[in-house]
Structures are given as structure tokens and as C-alpha cells.
Amino acid sequence: MKNILKSVAIICLMLISSCANTNKTDAEKGIDVISINKSGRFTSDTLVESVTYLGLKPLDDCEISGIDKIVRVDSLYVIGDFRRGIICAYDSESGNPGFIINNIGQGPGEYSELSCFCCDKSRIYVVDNRRQQMLVYDALSGKFVESKRMPIIPDDVESLDNGGFLFVTVPLGSRRKLPNSNHRVHISDKDLNIVDNLFEYKDDEFDPIGQRYYLTKNNNKIVFGSLMFDGYTVMDDRDPSKYHQVKIDFKNGLQGKSDIDMRDVKNYDHLTLPPFISGNNAIISYTLGDGYIEYGLWNKDVNGILPMPSDNISKAIMPVVGVDGDKFIGYYDSYDRYKSAVDHGFAKASESVEDILKSEGSALVIYKMRQQVPSNTEN
Numbered sequence: 001m002k003n004i005l006k007s008v009a010i011i012c013l014m015l016i017s018s019c020a021n022t023n024k025t026d027a028e029k030g031i032d033v034i035s036i037n038k039s040g041r042f043t044s045d046t047l048v049e050s051v052t053y054l055g056l057k058p059l060d061d062c063e064i065s066g067i068d069k070i071v072r073v074d075s076l077y078v079i080g081d082f083r084r085g086i087i088c089a090y091d092s093e094s095g096n097p098g099f100i101i102n103n104i105g106q107g108p109g110e111y112s113e114l115s116c117f118c119c120d121k122s123r124i125y126v127v128d129n130r131r132q133q134m135l136v137y138d139a140l141s142g143k144f145v146e147s148k149r150m151p152i153i154p155d156d157v158e159s160l161d162n163g164g165f166l167f168v169t170v171p172l173g174s175r176r177k178l179p180n181s182n183h184r185v186h187i188s189d190k191d192l193n194i195v196d197n198l199f200e201y202k203d204d205e206f207d208p209i210g211q212r213y214y215l216t217k218n219n220n221k222i223v224f225g226s227l228m229f230d231g232y233t234v235m236d237d238r239d240p241s242k243y244h245q246v247k248i249d250f251k252n253g254l255q256g257k258s259d260i261d262m263r264d265v266k267n268y269d270h271l272t273l274p275p276f277i278s279g280n281n282a283i284i285s286y287t288l289g290d291g292y293i294e295y296g297l298w299n300k301d302v303n304g305i306l307p308m309p310s311d312n313i314s315k316a317i318m319p320v321v322g323v324d325g326d327k328f329i330g331y332y333d334s335y336d337r338y339k340s341a342v343d344h345g346f347a348k349a350s351e352s353v354e355d356i357l358k359s360e361g362s363a364l365v366i367y368k369m370r371q372q373v374p375s376n377t378e379n
Contacts, residue, residue, distance in 0.1 A: 031231075031245045036284060036296070037304045044297040044306040045315035047281060047370045053349040054364040055356035059088050059097040064362055067331050069213065070322035071119045073139045077324075077364070078119055085114040087124065089142060092324075095356075095364075099142035101126070103135075109144030111135055116213070120159040129153045134192065151192050156214040158222050161238040163190035168214040170226050171206045184226060187240050196241060199228065208260045216276050218323045225274030227265075230255040232274050252289050266291035276323040280371045283320045283328055295319060301372055313345040317367055330365035332357065 054077075056064070062084075069080040076089045076098055089098035101124070103110040111128035118125050123145065124137040132153060136145040154167040167186040182205075183197035207227040216223045222240065225232035230253035235243040250269035254260060260268070269289050275282040280300040287293050296305035297317055308316045318341065322329040332338040335357035342348050353363050 031247050033247045033249055034231075034298070035249050035303050036286065036298060038296070038307045039302050039304045042299075042302060042306050042373055043309040044317050045309050045312070046306060046373055047297065047299060048315040048317065049368045049370050051315055051347040052366045052368070053347075053353040054090075054092070054095045054366060055349075055353035056088075056090050056095050056362045056364065057097055057356055058359075058361055059090075059100050060102075062086060062088070062100055062102060063360060064088060064333065066333060067321040069117065070324075070329055070364075071217075072324045073119050073121065073124075076140070078124060078139065080114065080117050082114050082116075085111070087114070087117065087126070087137075087142075101137055101142050103144075106131075108147070109135065109137075116154065116157050118157045118159045118165070118217075120163070125157065125159065125165070127154060127157050148192055151188065151194055152186060154186075155210070158215045158217050159237070160187070160240065161220065164188050164195070165192070166215065166222060166224075166235070166237075166240055168224065168226070170210065170214060171201060172210050184228060185224060185240070198241070198243075199233075201228065202258075205258045208254070208262045208265050211273055214274060216274050216323065218276070218278055219325065221277060223274045223277055225271055227254050227270055230270065232271065234277070248284075248286070250288075276320055276328060278323050278326055278328060278369055281328075281369050283317070283323075299373070314347045315367075316346060318346065318365060320367075324366075326369050326371070328367040328369060330367065332363045332365065334360075334362070338363065 064079065064081050065083050066081060067079050068082040071078045072092060075092055077092045079088045085104050087101040091098060111126055112130035113128055115127045115129040117127060119139055122139050124139050126135040128135060132150045134148045134150055137143060138145055152167055152169055155170050156168040158166045160166060165188045168184060170184055181197050182201050183199055184201060185198040186194050187196040188194050214224060214226055220237045222235045222237050223232055224235060230250050231245060231247040233243050233245045252269050254268045254270045267289050270287060272285045272287060272293055275284045282298045284298050285293060285295045298305055318330040320328045321331045338357050349363060357363055
């Protein structure tokens with residue numbers, strides 16, 4: 001009898017421990033399930049260790065209209081502006097201009113459009129979908145190296161540790177796919193030969209709307225997200241076939257609803273973009289069926305969104321355009337927008353950075369993050 005009671009007690013403890021674990025798992029598929037409920041105990045500034053600015057002077061009279069992608073390469077921040085079709089590089093410590101790739105054209109080293117790009121430690125890879133080419137540039141100088149014929153027309157691209165690439169093709173009513181291969185993710189070797197495919201879809205399956213991008217990367221982790229799934233997928237750039245999926249506990253998600261009219265998407269819960277992930281932290285952009293896009297800092301230990309503080313917002317996190325190790329990166333494209341934010345209580349920059357903004361430059365906002373909520377934080 002004592003043994004039976006002991007066994008029951010152990011089972012009860014196991015059940016209690018399981019219920020207390022905030023990161024649930026879909027046992028059938030081995031998928032982590034997370035919550036985006038807002039924390040009532042902590043605010044986003046709890047995890048912000050510091051806020052610093054990096055002023056970016058205009059480069060060769062070429063003003064950045066916006067940052068679509070930012071990548072840290074050695075001592076440089078490489079910035080892609082798809083609307084202007086340019087890639088700019090700045091020193092990551094001083095903000096001094098490095099080089100610019102502004103090669104719209106039809107000749108050698110030129111591209112008809114900057115469709116997407118990625119970097120590794122030594123190269124910048126620009127995909128031109130109009131000409132179905134990949135153009136390769138030196139990552140430290142911006143000099144053209146070579147061009148290669150693309151095997152597919154991708155919606156996004158990321159580099160892999162072995163020199164290969166990860167390509168995303170999302171069905172949006174027109175077929176952009178490999179012959180006999182309906183997949184969202186394609187893995188290539190360094191010579192652009194497709195060696196594997198992931199996430200197969202049916203002939204009549206399409207995402208109701210597209211996204212500005214489908215991949216984010218930090219260190220060796222690549223995050224893929226599209227509306228095929230109410231969450232996102234984390235891949236290892238050393239072997240993308242080793243991945244795990246994270247499902248968000250949406251009440252009215254889009255997953256499995258392939259016949260949704262694009263005009264009705266606003267009535268469903270979904271991620272608007274794949275998150276930027278830094279260790280235990282993630283910047284998540286989502287809508288909860290009211291058409292209003294919410295944006296917040298999620299933390300693994302809290303397992304929820306840490307809302308912006310209501311009183312002192314000097315360390316509040318503005319919209320993020322990238323991630324660099326333990327840092328999230330925001331961006332001001334004008335002095336007026338910066339001044340408006342500061343007037344509302346956001347962190348103030350140095351006079352030198354303000355002078356750059358006043359002279360039609362721009363500025364990065366660097367949020368260095370803590371991974372765990374400090375033990376001395378008040379409830």
C-alpha cells in the first residue's frame with residue numbers, strides 16, 4: 001500500500017511539474033507551444049541592459065530610405081534598402097561609411113532588381129529575380145566578384161555554414177517552384193545545386209498573403225516563418241534539416257485554412273513576420289484578429305510578451321529591423337521621427353548623433369539585452 005501511495009505521489013508531482021512548465025509541447029508532433037499573453041509582472045525595459053545610438057552619415061549622397069535587412073559582417077553593418085536597390089556598409093563601432101553597392105543595370109556586376117540578399121564572413125550575395133542570377137560581392141570592400149545562374153526564383157535567401165544557401169519559395173497564387181517539387185524551403189550547395197527540400201505543399205495550397213521577408217538569422221540560427229504554420233521554425237545553419245518548430249497559442253489561427261480570402265486575413269490571428277531571436281528573447285510582430293498589428297518582446301522564462309512600461313519609457317523598445325548577437329537593432333530615418341520619440345520619453349542620443357540626423361543622416365538604436373529577468377526585480 002505504501003508503494004502504491006508513493007507511486008501516486010510521484011505521478012502527481014510529475015503532473016504538477018508538467019503543468020508548471022510554461023513551454024508546452026505538442027506531444028504528437030514534438031512542437032513547442034508558447035504563449036504571447038502579456039506579462040502582468042514585468043515590462044520590456046526589465047531586460048534592456050543599455051540603449052546606445054550609432055549615427056550613419058549619408059554615403060556618397062545616397063540616402064537610405066529604409067532598412068529591409070541588416071547583417072553584421074566582421075566590423076561592418078551591411079544594410080539592404082530594397083526600395084532604392086542599394087546595399088550600404090558602415091563601421092559597427094564608429095558608424096563611418098564603408099562602401100555602397102548601387103549597381104542597377106544590365107551589365108557585369110549589375111542587377112535589374114535587389115530581390116533579396118544575404119552575407120557570410122567574406123561575401124555578399126545579391127539575388128536578382130528578373131535576370132535569375134546571384135551576384136557575389138566582397139563583404140569588406142563591396143567589389144564585384146562573380147555572378148551565378150539561379151536554380152529557382154526565391155522570395156528570400158540565407159547563407160549556410162558550409163557555403164551553401166537556404167532559399168524560400170512561397171506559393172501565392174503563381175507557381176515559383178522547382179520541377180516536380182512543391183516545397184517552401186530549398187537547400188543548395190555552394191554551387192547552387194539543390195540538394196534537399198523541406199515543407200512540401202499541395203498543388204492547391206497557397207498562402208493568403210505574402211510577407212516582406214521570410215527568414216531572419218542570428219549566430220547559427222535561422223528562423224523561417226510563413227502563414228503555412230501558426231508559429232515559426234528554427235533551423236541550424238550547419239544542418240537545416242535539423243530544425244524545431246514553435247507554435248504560438250493563437251485562439252483563431254490561420255493554420256490549415258488554405259481557402260481564406262486575402263481580404264479576410266485581418267480577422268485571424270497570425271504572425272506578420274518571422275521573429276528576431278536572441279537567446280531567450282524574441283521580437284514578435286503579430287495580429288490578434290482585429291487588424292491591429294501588435295509588436296512586443298517575448299522572453300522564454302516569462303513565456304509571454306513583456307509590455308512597454310507605462311511610466312518611464314526611456315528603455316522602451318521601438319520597432320526592430322535586425323538582431324546582432326545579444327542586441328536588437330532599431331532605426332530612425334530622420335531627425336523629426338527621432339525628436340518625436342524623444343519628446344514622448346524614448347532614450348536620447350548624443351549631440352554628435354543628433355547632428356548626423358539633422359544633416360539628413362540616420363541612426364541605429366542598439367538595445368543590449370539581458371537573457372533572464374534580474375532576481376532583484378520587483379514584482
